[in-house]
Amino acid sequence: MPRRQLVFLIGIVLAALAATVMTAVWENEPLLGLDLQGGVSVRLTATEPATEEMLDQAVGIIRNRVDALGVAEPEVSRTADGVMVSLPGVDDQQRALDLVGTTAELRFRPVCDVFPVMTANQPGQGTAAPAPASCSQVLGGGVLPPTGRAGVTPPEHDHADQFVILGGRGGTQRYLLGPSVLTGDALSDANADLIDFQWQVAITLKSGADGIDAFNRIAALCFVGTRECPIMAGFSNGRVAIVLDGQVLTAPQIRASQFERDRILISGSFDKEEAHDVALGLRYGALPVELVAENTQVVSATIGEDSLDAGVVAGIIGLFLVALFIVGYYRLLGLVALASLAISGSLLWAIIAHLGTQSGLALTLAGVTGIIVAIGVSVDSNVVYFEHLKEDIRDGRTARSSVDRAFPVAFSTIVKADMASLIGAGLLWWLTVGAVRGFALYLGLATILDLVATYFFMGPMVRLLAQTRWFARHPGRFGLPAAGAVGAVVS
Amino acid sequence: MSAFRRLYNGETTLDYPRWWRRAVTISLVAMLVSVASFGVRGLNLGIDFEGGTSYEVRAPGASVADARAVMAAFDAADARIQTLGDDLFRIRSEVADPARAGEIRDALAADLGTVETFEQVGPTWGSEVTDKAARALLVFFVVVALYITVRLEWKMAVGALAAVAHDIVVSVGFYSVLQLEITPATVIAFLTIMGYSLYDTIVVYDKVRDVTGRLGATERYSYTELMNLALNRVTMRSINTSITSALPVVSLLLIGSVIMGAGALQEFGVALLLGIVVGSYSSLFLASSLVTLLKEREERWQAIAGKLRTRGHTEGPTRLIGREEAAQPDTRSPDRIDGSRGVARRRPVQTTHLGGAVPPRPRKKRR
Numbered sequence: 001m002p003r004r005q006l007v008f009l010i011g012i013v014l015a016a017l018a019a020t021v022m023t024a025v026w027e028n029e030p031l032l033g034l035d036l037q038g039g040v041s042v043r044l045t046a047t048e049p050a051t052e053e054m055l056d057q058a059v060g061i062i063r064n065r066v067d068a069l070g071v072a073e074p075e076v077s078r079t080a081d082g083v084m085v086s087l088p089g090v091d092d093q094q095r096a097l098d099l100v101g102t103t104a105e106l107r108f109r110p111v112c113d114v115f116p117v118m119t120a121n122q123p124g125q126g127t128a129a130p131a132p133a134s135c136s137q138v139l140g141g142g143v144l145p146p147t148g149r150a151g152v153t154p155p156e157h158d159h160a161d162q163f164v165i166l167g168g169r170g171g172t173q174r175y176l177l178g179p180s181v182l183t184g185d186a187l188s189d190a191n192a193d194l195i196d197f198q199w200q201v202a203i204t205l206k207s208g209a210d211g212i213d214a215f216n217r218i219a220a221l222c223f224v225g226t227r228e229c230p231i232m233a234g235f236s237n238g239r240v241a242i243v244l245d246g247q248v249l250t251a252p253q254i255r256a257s258q259f260e261r262d263r264i265l266i267s268g269s270f271d272k273e274e275a276h277d278v279a280l281g282l283r284y285g286a287l288p289v290e291l292v293a294e295n296t297q298v299v300s301a302t303i304g305e306d307s308l309d310a311g312v313v314a315g316i317i318g319l320f321l322v323a324l325f326i327v328g329y330y331r332l333l334g335l336v337a338l339a340s341l342a343i344s345g346s347l348l349w350a351i352i353a354h355l356g357t358q359s360g361l362a363l364t365l366a367g368v369t370g371i372i373v374a375i376g377v378s379v380d381s382n383v384v385y386f387e388h389l390k391e392d393i394r395d396g397r398t399a400r401s402s403v404d405r406a407f408p409v410a411f412s413t414i415v416k417a418d419m420a421s422l423i424g425a426g427l428l429w430w431l432t433v434g435a436v437r438g439f440a441l442y443l444g445l446a447t448i449l450d451l452v453a454t455y456f457f458m459g460p461m462v463r464l465l466a467q468t469r470w471f472a473r474h475p476g477r478f479g480l481p482a483a484g485a486v487g488a489v490v491s
Numbered sequence: 492m493s494a495f496r497r498l499y500n501g502e503t504t505l506d507y508p509r510w511w512r513r514a515v516t517i518s519l520v521a522m523l524v525s526v527a528s529f530g531v532r533g534l535n536l537g538i539d540f541e542g543g544t545s546y547e548v549r550a551p552g553a554s555v556a557d558a559r560a561v562m563a564a565f566d567a568a569d570a571r572i573q574t575l576g577d578d579l580f581r582i583r584s585e586v587a588d589p590a591r592a593g594e595i596r597d598a599l600a601a602d603l604g605t606v607e608t609f610e611q612v613g614p615t616w617g618s619e620v621t622d623k624a625a626r627a628l629l630v631f632f633v634v635v636a637l638y639i640t641v642r643l644e645w646k647m648a649v650g651a652l653a654a655v656a657h658d659i660v661v662s663v664g665f666y667s668v669l670q671l672e673i674t675p676a677t678v679i680a681f682l683t684i685m686g687y688s689l690y691d692t693i694v695v696y697d698k699v700r701d702v703t704g705r706l707g708a709t710e711r712y713s714y715t716e717l718m719n720l721a722l723n724r725v726t727m728r729s730i731n732t733s734i735t736s737a738l739p740v741v742s743l744l745l746i747g748s749v750i751m752g753a754g755a756l757q758e759f760g761v762a763l764l765l766g767i768v769v770g771s772y773s774s775l776f777l778a779s780s781l782v783t784l785l786k787e788r789e790e791r792w793q794a795i796a797g798k799l800r801t802r803g804h805t806e807g808p809t810r811l812i813g814r815e816e817a818a819q820p821d822t823r824s825p826d827r828i829d830g831s832r833g834v835a836r837r838r839p840v841q842t843t844h845l846g847g848a849v850p851p852r853p854r855k856k857r858r
Contacts, residue, residue: 300573379732380736413697432627436679
C-alpha cells in the first residue's frame with residue numbers, strides 16, 4: 001500500500017476527530033431555525049398610513065437587515081398596518097429590537113465634543129446653524145443645540161442641519177455633533193470583516209458629489225482639525241460620527257485626508273457582534289415608512305414539538321435501517337461505508353455548528369432535508385465503488401487488482417455526478433435568497449464533504465483491507481463474489 | 492438461481508428496451524395530467540406564499556392540540572400554531588376569505604379564549620424570492636447542459652434535462668392533483684428531487700459511456716444492446732441507492748404520521764419519496780431511451796445496425812450480452828466505418844489503471 005494512502009487515511013480520521021473535539025470545546029451548536037426552535041417575534045406598526053407597496057419594500061429592507069448573509073432565515077411578513085418580523089435563535093428581546101431597527105435616516109456628522117452621560121435635564125434652544133457651521137460657534141455659546149431628557153436632543157428636534165447632542169451605543173457618552181454632511185444615500189455597501197485579527201467595518205461610498213467627494217471634503221477638514229471638525233484632547237485627528245436613529249453608531253477618527261471610494265475601513269474596538277450591527281445599520285439605513293415596535297414576544301417553533309420529536313425519532317430509526325441494509329448487503333465493506341458516512345457527518349456537523357454560532361446560519365427543516373438527501377448521496381458514492389468492484393471481480397479479475405483498478409473509475413463517476421450537484425448548489429446560493437439559499441449551502445457543503453470522505457477515507461480504507469490475506473481468502477465477508485466467478489453466458 | 496440471487500450477483504438480464512415504449516407512454520400521460528391539473532386546479536399554496544389570516548388568542552391552560560382541534564372544524568388543521576409566552580397562541584392559517592376568517596375568529600373566541608388580534612397577513616415567501624429562484628433555475632439548466640456536453644456529450648445533456656424536467660413536472664403535478672399544500676419545505680424538496688435526479692442520471696450515463704467505449708469498437712452490438720447492458724450493470728446500484736435514500740424518508744413518513752401523528756413533516760416527506768422513486772425511474776427508463784433514440788440515428792450506429800441486420804439479427808427482442816462477452820471485448824481491429832465518431836473508434840479504450848493493476852486477460856477461445 002502506497003504510503004500516501006496511509007497518510008490520507010490517518011489525516012482524515014484525525015481531522016474528523018479534531019473537528020468533533022473543537023466543536024465540543026468551543027461549545028458550538030447548530031442554530032436551529034424558526035420552524036424548529038422558535039425565536040423572538042417583533043410586531044412593527046407604521047406611524048403613518050402606508051400603502052402595501054411601501055410595506056412590501058420595508059419587508060425587503062428588514063429582511064436584508066436581519067439576514068445579511070442570507071442564511072438565517074427570518075420570517076418577515078406584511079401585516080395590515082406594519083411588518084411582523086420573527087428571528088430564529090434570538091432569545092434576548094432587546095437584541096431583536098436592535099437588529100430590526102426602526103430607523104429613518106443615516107447621517108454622518110462631525111464630532112465637536114464628547115460629554116459624559118448626564119441624568120439631569122438641561123433645556124436648551126435649538127437654532128439652525130448659520131453657514132458655514134463650525135463647532136466653535138457651539139462651544140463658544142453662540143448656538144445652543146436643543147436638548148431634552150438626559151441632555152440629548154429629542155427625536156423631534158433632531159434635524160440634519162442643526163447641531164445636536166446624541167448618545168452613543170452602550171450609553172456611556174454623549175456627543176456634540178455638527179450638522180449632517182452626508183446621508184445614508186451616499187453609501188453603497190458596508191460589511192463587517194475580520195482584518196488583522198480585528199473586527200472592522202469596511203464601507204464603500206458611491207462616486208460623485210453626493211458620495212465620496214462630500215466625504216473627502218469633511219475628511220480633509222477632520223484630518224488636520226479645523227473649526228468644523230476639531231481635534232479633541234487625546235486624539236490625533238478629528239472624528240466623524242455615523243448616526244442612525246438618533247444614536248451614534250460609531251465615531252471613528254479620520255486618519256487620512258483623502259479616501260478611495262471603496263477603501264474606507266472603520267477599525268475600532270468592535271467585537272464581532274458590534275461590527276456586524278454597525279455594518280447592518282450602515283447598509284440598510286432608510287425604510288420607506290417609519291415603523292415603531294409595538295411589542296416583542298418569544299415565539300415557539302412553527303413545527304410543533306410533537307412533529308419535531310417524531311422527526312428526530314424517525315431520523316434515528318431511518319439511519320439505523322440504512323446501516324442495517326448497507327452492512328447486510330456489503331458486509332465489511334458496508335462497515336467502511338458507514339465509517340465514511342461518520343467521517344463526512346462529523347465534519348458537516350462541525351461546520352454547521354461553527355457557522356451557526358459565528359454567522360447566524362440557521363438549520364431549518366429545509367436544511368435538514370438537504371442533509372437527509374446528502375446521506376443518500378454519500379452512501380451512493382460507496383455503492384458506486386462497491387458495485388464496480390463486484391463487476392470487475394465477476395469479469396475475472398482478482399479481488400486485489402480490482403480494488404486498485406475500480407477506484408479511479410468509480411471516483412471519476414462520483415466526481416462527474418457531484419459536480420452537477422455542486423454547480424446547482426453554487427448557482428442557487430449565488431442567485432437566490434431565503435430558504436432556497438440555505439438549502440443550497442447545505443447541499444454544497446455535504447457534496448464537498450462526500451467527495452473528501454470518499455477520496456481520503458473510503459478509497460484508502462478499502463485498499464488497506466485489500467492488503468490483508470483475509471480479503472483474498474474470504475471475499476464473501478466483504479460482500480464480494482469469489483474471484484473469477486463467471487456467470488452463465490447468455491446469447 | 493432465484494431472482495434475488497441473480498440481482499445480488501449482478502446477473503440481471505432485464506430487457507430494458509422492451510419497457511421503454513411503455514415507460515415513455517406512461518410518463519407522457521403523467522406529465523399531461525400534471526400540466527392539465529396545474530392549469531385547471533392550480534397549486535394549493537400555503538400561507539408562506541399567499542398570506543392569510545393571523546389570530547392571537549389568549550387562552551390560559553389551553554394546549555396547541557386544543558387550538559388545532561378548533562381549526563380542524565374549519566378544514567384548516569394545517570394552520571401554523573405557535574405559543575407566545577405562556578398563554579398566548581398565534582394561529583396563522585391560509586384562509587383569506589374574510590367571511591370564513593370571521594367565522595373562525597368567532598369559533599376561537601367561543602372555544603379557546605379571548606381573540607386579541609385578528610388580521611390579514613402578507614406572504615413571508617414573497618414573489619421576489621420566487622422570481623430569483625426561477626431565474627436561478629434557468630441559469631442552472633443552461634450551465635448543467637453545458638457541463639454535461641463537455642464531460643459527456645450533448646445528446647446526454649438533452650436526455651438528462653428531459654428526465655429532470657419530467658421529474659419536476661410529475662412531482663408538482665402530484666401536489667396539484669392531490670391538492671397537497673405547498674410550503675417552503677416542499678419547494679426545497681422539489682429542488683432536492685431535481686438534484687437527485689440529475690445525479691442519478693449522470694451516474695447511469697457514465698456507465699453507458701464506459702460500456703459503449705469498451706464494447707462499441709467491436710461493432711458487434713447495436714447501441715440499444717450496449718445501452719441495455721449498461722443499464723443492467725447499474726440496476727443494482729440504482730436499487731441500492733434508492734433504498735438507502737428512501738429509508739430515512741420512509742421512516743419519517745411512517746413514524747411521523749402513523750405512529751406519532753405529526754403533520755408538518757409528512758407533507759414534504761411525500762415529495763421526497765416521490766422524487767427518489769421517480770428520479771431513479773427516469774434515469775433508467777427515460778434518460779436512457781432518449782439518448783438511445785438520438786444515438787441510433789448517428790451514422791456510425793446506423794451502419795452497425797445495418798451490418799447486424801444483414802447478418803440476420805432482425806428486429807425483435809434485444810440480444811442480451813453475456814458476461815463473458817461483455818468482460819472481454821474484441822480486440823481485433825475491424826474495418827473502420829466512415830463517419831465513425833465518439834469515444835471508441837478502433838480499439839477499446841483502456842480505462843485508467845494504476846500501478847499494480849492487471850490488464851484484462853486475453854481472450855482464450857472464440858465461439
